[in-house]
Amino acid sequence: QKEVEQDPGPLSVPEGAIVSLNCTYSNSAFQYFMWYRQYSRKGPELLMYTYSSGNKEDGRFTAQVDKSSKYISLFIRDSQPSDSATYLCAALNQGGKLIFGQGTELSVKP
């Protein structure tokens, strides 16, 4: 079993829709969680990070961590075609290594 699991999709939504991206993880010791966005043929870029449980909001993006269920979520409100990318969740382990999920490919149709 991978330490961080993510449904690879692809996920296709109409413009303006609310998008929900989800991951699960197995190591209860993970404390820092990140979401990276990767456009086609580019390197991943950090979108948001959270520490422990709770929500963090940044514009149209909200990251949520539920440590009791080991569940990580990213919500995108009012999705735009420019949000079309692959979204990768990641957890930072005690050794400083980022453990990535498989990535979910999102397509927002105009």
Place this chain on the structure above:
Amino acid sequence: DAGVIQSPRHEVTEMGQEVTLRCKPISGHNSLFWYRQTMMRGLELLIYFNNNVPIDDSGMPEDRFSAKMPNASFSTLKIQPSEPRDSAVYFCASSPGTYETQYFGPGTRLLVL
């Protein structure tokens, strides 16, 4: 800042050949990471350095893979001999410190025929 710089951006080689990938981290960053990304396995950490010293190379798949960081502004990942299953996108990332945000380069697309 120019960001993390990787070269070459694309590499096509034949099985058995030596491949060298290069990375220049962001100036002032103390940690450097090499990742490999494939459709099947996603993004996997191969090795990371802190202050030019290899800290964890447990992700290096085989002895055919080696990485060096001779100074704070340069690192190489070498595959010798290369095999078709090494075909992937290889990313270099750097961060100010081990537990801080990692900034990724544009990647090197490697195809081994």
